[in-house]
Amino acid sequence: MKKFIISIDQGTTSSRAILFDLKGKPIFTSQLEFTQYFPRDGWVEHDPEEIWKTTLKVLKEVIKKSKKLKGKVLTIGITNQRETTILWDKKTGKSVYNAIVWQDRRSSEYCKKLIKLKKETIIYNKTGLLIDAYFSATKIKWIIDNVPKARDLIKKKRLLFGTVDSFLLWKLTKGVDHATDATNASRTMLFNISTNKWDDQILKILNIPKEILPTVKDCAADFGYTDPSITGSSYPITGMVGDQQSAAIGQCCFETGSVKSTYGTGAFVLLNTGSKKVYSKNRLLTTIGYRINGKTTYALEGSIFIAGAGVQWLRDKLKFIKKASDTEKITKQLDTNNGIYLVPAFTGLGAPYWNVNARGILTGLTRDTGPKEIIRATIESVAYQTYDLFEAMKNDGLKPKLIKVDGGMVGNNWFSQFLADTINTSVLRPKVNETTALGAAFMAGLQIGVYKSLDDIAKNWKVDKGFSPKIDSSVRKNLIQGWNRAIKKTLS
Template sequence: MEDYILALDQGTTSSRAIIFDHKGQIKSTAQKEFTQIFPQSGWVEHDPNEIWSTQASVAAEATVKMGINGSNIKAIGITNQRETTIVWDRATGEPVYNAIVWQDRRTAAFCDQLKKDGKTDLVRAKTGLVIDSYFSGTKIKWILDNVEGARDRANKGELAFGTVDSWLVWKFTRGHVHVTDITNASRTMLFNIRTQQWDDELLELLDIPKSMLPEVKQSSEIYGETTTTIFASKIPIAGIAGDQHAALFGQMCIDKAMVKNTYGTGCFMLMNIGDEFIESKNNLLTTVAWKINGKIQYAFEGSIFIGGAVVQWLRDGLGIIKKSAEVEKLAASVKDTQGVYFVPAFAGLGAPYWKPDARGTIVGLSRGTTSAHIALAALESIAYQTMDVLKAMEADAGMEIKELRVDGGATANDLLMQFQSNLLNCKVIRPNVVETTALGAAYLAGLAVGFWGSVEEIQQLWKSEKEFVPSGDPEVIKKGIKDWKRAIHATQSWNDELPENI
């Protein structure tokens, strides 16, 4: 019988399992949503036991659907929502508190204090990150400071910390293995990505005992074997990477200056910058892309808060479409936006502007403006924002982007993809397997057990489904970019203080 790799994709709203064959094609999938917990405004939690139970059940379901048992699965690869923080008791395996999710803002005031104390440069130089409640470090501190007895137990070595990957490995191995991979470690704000070690100075700054932390491993190696009863035989767990890093690998962006953009609710862009740490001058994050066979690759990361979410707003907020899929047809019914620009800064402006107090703006409206012009301007805003981040990446890296590899829901929109290609003046490539995050985890696991012999072998499997090449009038595109900059300027100035005499 044929052999397979099982990828576990533990996301923010659901747990998924996907089985891949030797050609990197999907053979079986299963998915389960789980509860989102909002104890108060700005707080987001998950139940760690529900994360585990949904992930374990979809793993079993995907294999049962195919009529295979564990002996046909050569390895398990794990990819996960990053930064989400779990602290549990080493003896009982029980969490001391719910998982605090990456979106959770409860530690924002503490992060502001760290910035006021002048810690920004220290954190960036060591971790490649900005100080933000998004990352795990301050979430761990909050649990130790606010859960009764937690700090005492942590100081005695009784508690373990992990991101979701660590928690799943702990559960699959019944507490025998406490590890994370270097990509997940690089998102904690506690890990020095230059020395590739947990950083004592940062641990002291956040008052976190080192004994809680998992051992940091490569993204592709055998960490342990499953000892649970889900599978008939023991299966090696052999690949781990955070979701965006796994997608970069799944897209086979293995050379310098290769870039992928995931178009989801927001957009995440990662650019492979090679084996040297480069500190961003444009407020991008520097992160670890992966580490394989002792070799580390770094990446720049930039994110857009509102990508596909702008289409959901057209549907739910404005009511100009009934289903998200209708936006392409509506937008295609006009030849241009008639000078309308839409800056969807609903949650502030992200990279490279970083204006958290900015708000959404539509400029250039006239009596002739219709819902179709606004729909087209909304779609174009996704491409313009992507362009802004990619130009910042090019400037920081001193490298020119030759092509953009894309994945995520909005990539099904040909109109958007073509406009993206025109704006960037480079090829935009959509792969034939769009589940690039799970695929990346499968590749990393398969490499570690010899299911695939080399990265070069995997490269041969990567195929494009459609390529978009630049077209359109360069002068029109240039004017559009200039007008977008004016729209951004209008958005930024909305919150400026007015002089008294106006």
Template sequence: PYFSNSKICWILDHVAGARDLAEAGHLAFGTVESFLVWNLTGGKEHISDVTNAARTGLYDIVKNCWDDELIDLYDIPKSILPTVKDSVCEFGKTDPDIFGAPIVIGGIAGDQNAATFGQCCFDEGMIKSTYGTGCFALMNIGTTFKKSDNKLLTTPAYRLNGETTYALEGSIFMAGAIIQWLRDELQIIKHAADTEDLAQSVHDNDGVYLVPAFTGLGAPHWQPEAKAAIFGLTRGSGRALLSRAALEAQAYQTMDLFAAMQSDSGIETEVLRVDGGLVANNFMCQFLADITRVEIDVPVNKETTALGAAFLAGLHAGIYQDLDDLRKTWRMSHQFTPKMHADNATTYYAQWQHYVRCVIDSVSQS
């Protein structure tokens, strides 16, 4: 399960003594930041922010409060849940024994929310996509909640001064993990970076496509039983074509999310900001620009999650006065623009969509 609610329920019902401890006020629940703050403050603060509270499946992200109906449905004592605050505020002070002096904890955000903040995606329609083991894309949709019609998640991007900025989020399970599979399981490359030269050594994909449903398909398909498949292999297919197919899959999966986001929001986005380990691969970034037909911007600072956390703390500390101050800090390292003819890009993507449907159809037939 993606959210915490069913897991909390299971623990309370199956771990000996858990429910009794919870009802007696001796048990607390929180996502990882709550655990960190609790320990950093010496057990004084049981607290969270809206972006993390939203991932419990128990929080009303429109009314900005715990949802009593859901809490009752899962039979969870409300007393075990943390106090929820904005993303920038004083969450407490660290125990002086830890760092030698108390330090104010001034900012909290979830992983991809912090990356969105670090990429300075503060304007409606801005999108960032992070390519690590998986891929996570978030689109700023402004301060009005919008429900996705395309199986995306609507989530708080951040909350400042009592106002929530929302995002559409799409999660892809396999991004860099595909490259790891080539290296560790197939053993056709020694290093992840080898895929770039291999992919560039062939003039096209020769009809070879990899649908990387190794752990099912994530957004916008949500097919947990789907299995990975390689299509179009011939006797001449080798390391280069498999490497290219693995990198092309990053762009196709992103396009699936990109199209869903634009459909939900009604916004035609012209720029995609990217980060994560895979963006060091120039072939991947260029093919991403070709398929999405938008400008791909790679920042100088690619550790955008850590940067976003620093930005939140900096706002609270007064180092930055507002979002405009943060915008001025963003610097671009590389930019990729579409080079492939639009008709060719459409053909590539249409073939991908066909093979994804084949994978999904195979689930219903099995």
């Protein structure tokens, strides 16, 4: 009988479930997009009920497929958009407010207040994170302060908080298990990454009650069982990991110094720093890479807010392209970028600038500038932003030898080559591009003994294509100088 692992990958724009064989090969995928709500400038929300319904639907499809293939599902892993915040009623399972998404900036003013109160050092030292509206803590606070129902439920000891993984676990187990894993916890700005516990001092500063928080487990752990009334049979859930860390696991970045960069809606670079926490002097985040058997492996992370989202903008708002894959063909038609740069600061700038108020600019325009140049500038901007992250890592004394890439954008060979040229580092693209979902499947399999160790998991990683830097160093220098000038204009 064939054996499978299911991975639930609940992302920012869609919910997916993927059926993997035990070698980590994707056999079948079911995916559903869901609604993005933008109630005000800088606000981004999802409907938790829609997150749940789409997730359940794709999960059921995949279970059905496994039966058609006469196979057995051994276990389920969950990976998710991190930081996105849901508060719900323990008794009814109903959320008190929409999910506040990681991209949401509504708590920026409160963050400024915390910085004024000189709380930055204490929060950074304990959590590895900068005070920013990106993380869950100030989103939780906003809901408690602005939604009377939340305060009412706190009094009745009925309010629960979870990131999306935790919410889905609670739903799948029919309210039996309220837990999360160390990687998701490390992105809330409430979790002490040295003691591996929720931090009482930070909870007190923010006035968030500890009893609403989930139990924190390893990434490979016994999280609970799906209720048979929901999934037909009952399946164990034995892996859970936030999406970016999951991609690093899927890319088998288990050695200190190994790096992965995922190009999805945003882009995220994660560098494994082993058992050592590296605190960046260049505004990169210190975070938990994974925790297995109670042992924590740390990572340094840089986040770019706009990567694939820039391509969506070209398609949906400017109507320059019909589909994302058109960008490769168009970009190739130009010999150079003709001095056109786009800084896609649509929701501010992420690492290493962390400027909430920055807005996008397009610079170098002439009468000759047309859609092709703007499309190319959009694709190039993702490589330049990655270059900025690599420079920050270099300034922190870390120099990656090669980078493993994944996500929707890396199917574009032109982009992958331009990335290698810009960062002057070899770029490897894996055979299985579904690395985020794969990481959670690997963790789930590790817990039940399908894989004996991380080394055992690493045997499944295969390269699809490598890209080496090919451009002349003077050309690279000129391109980067142009980008630096554009960034200065954005920040001025």
